Amino acid sequence: MSRSAHPAGPRHADVLPEGHYSAPPADLNALDPKVWAETVTRDADGVLTVGGIDVKRLAEEFGTPAYFLDERDFRARARAWRTAFGGDADVFYAGKAFLSRAVVRWLDEEGLNLDVCSGGELATALSGGMPAERIAFHGNNKSVAEIRRAVEAGVGRIVLDSFQEIVRVAHIARELGRRQRVQIRVTVGVEAHTHEFIATAHEDQKFGIPLAGGQAAEAVRRALQLDGIELIGIHSHIGSQIFDMSGFEVAAHRVVGLLREIRDEHGVELPEIDLGGGLGIAYTSGDDPREPHEIAKALTEIVTRECEAARLTTPRISVEPGRAVVGPTAFTLYEVGTVKPLEGLRTYVSVDGGMSDNIRTALYDAEYSVVLASRVSDAEPVLCRVVGKHCESGDIVVKDAFLPGDLAPGDLVAVPATGAYCRSMASNYNHVLRPPVVAVRDGEARVIVRRETEEDLLRLDVG
Numbered sequence: 001m002s003r004s005a006h007p008a009g010p011r012h013a014d015v016l017p018e019g020h021y022s023a024p025p026a027d028l029n030a031l032d033p034k035v036w037a038e039t040v041t042r043d044a045d046g047v048l049t050v051g052g053i054d055v056k057r058l059a060e061e062f063g064t065p066a067y068f069l070d071e072r073d074f075r076a077r078a079r080a081w082r083t084a085f086g087g088d089a090d091v092f093y094a095g096k097a098f099l100s101r102a103v104v105r106w107l108d109e110e111g112l113n114l115d116v117c118s119g120g121e122l123a124t125a126l127s128g129g130m131p132a133e134r135i136a137f138h139g140n141n142k143s144v145a146e147i148r149r150a151v152e153a154g155v156g157r158i159v160l161d162s163f164q165e166i167v168r169v170a171h172i173a174r175e176l177g178r179r180q181r182v183q184i185r186v187t188v189g190v191e192a193h194t195h196e197f198i199a200t201a202h203e204d205q206k207f208g209i210p211l212a213g214g215q216a217a218e219a220v221r222r223a224l225q226l227d228g229i230e231l232i233g234i235h236s237h238i239g240s241q242i243f244d245m246s247g248f249e250v251a252a253h254r255v256v257g258l259l260r261e262i263r264d265e266h267g268v269e270l271p272e273i274d275l276g277g278g279l280g281i282a283y284t285s286g287d288d289p290r291e292p293h294e295i296a297k298a299l300t301e302i303v304t305r306e307c308e309a310a311r312l313t314t315p316r317i318s319v320e321p322g323r324a325v326v327g328p329t330a331f332t333l334y335e336v337g338t339v340k341p342l343e344g345l346r347t348y349v350s351v352d353g354g355m356s357d358n359i360r361t362a363l364y365d366a367e368y369s370v371v372l373a374s375r376v377s378d379a380e381p382v383l384c385r386v387v388g389k390h391c392e393s394g395d396i397v398v399k400d401a402f403l404p405g406d407l408a409p410g411d412l413v414a415v416p417a418t419g420a421y422c423r424s425m426a427s428n429y430n431h432v433l434r435p436p437v438v439a440v441r442d443g444e445a446r447v448i449v450r451r452e453t454e455e456d457l458l459r460l461d462v463g
Ligand SMILES: *Cc1c(COP(=O)(O)O)cnc(C)c1O
Pocket: 094, 096, 097, 115, 138, 237, 239, 240, 241, 276, 277, 278, 279, 320, 321, 322, 323, 324, 420
């Protein structure tokens, strides 16, 4: 890299990361539509707006840090998934990405079903009005109380994850005089991440029952014998933030292989196949995710082709996108507190949140982008690291990003694509209060999860 090509100063070249930020973007004020929700734009004064409301007003009314969720965008993405599959498949939104009662209502209205994986998520789903038969219950160690509650509520399916659980759910359902519809989650030996997948991955993980060694076939054998449960299908989930569809191809091939074995051994054709979630989104301009209709077409073709080859009636497909529905719909708004240029290294920008509202950077080395939101600037770009306020040096929100050199305390910065796995993984580390989620639509902003208060914290501390 030549010196002149690098406005942030040649000394930064030593520490510039590989990848998306190896050079500053042409225009620091520009908003890449790939990473921002549908209605996000800058107004005539250059202030970031969402749903027609500018972030200065939002910060004044709701404080910072806060997550602002574009309701129009959320509904559009949910609908896109729904219509991409048409009547041929069921779309289950993975509630663990982000769940609140407002979200449950939007999903219900847009025709999506809902995955939950704990009693708390189940309670939220039911309280939000999702019909129980459209709820799927996941998890590798559901408690007896959780299973009982799910069966009593009448959830549409429980996804069984172990030999013990097959017996446990069957027993509880019998006790309650029910026949619970179930799927068995299998591990197919495929591991998929952003751009690559491993077709010969070890089944060395806590989820699912391995196809290898006939374990999954044995689980099916046992499930078919128990009258408390009705086995309706096989479930597979191969990874997260996946862009490359070939991992699904291998997974579908192997799951259909099991369906064929089941037909040959038991004379039963299971009516459903669930391919899980894990579809990727754009966190930075370097990411190029597929559209739901492309994914639907690819998955439907793969399953149909595999079933034709195995002479099976094509089962009904389910998919479980979480991140791909909610991730791009929200951004986090922070206020800058301090700006600390480190000679020869980079500039540390401290914001009023951090790893308590976004653990993904620390946990997964995730990449995010960031913009100055409260104004535009034509100052020179400076290589920055956006960090939080926690007592922990790994408390990083955005590892490497260029921000204008005149960034100062009091400025607002916004980090896009924080709708998934941010509020849902938020913590109270350092007794920092968890931020609110504010839904914005057509000039109206509404709190859907309120900001935590010190009273909330102290209420749990019984002294
Ligand atoms: C986490 C999870 C999902 C959703 O994953 P995303 O990456 O958010 O799409 C779907 N299904 C299962 C079983 C999961 O564990």
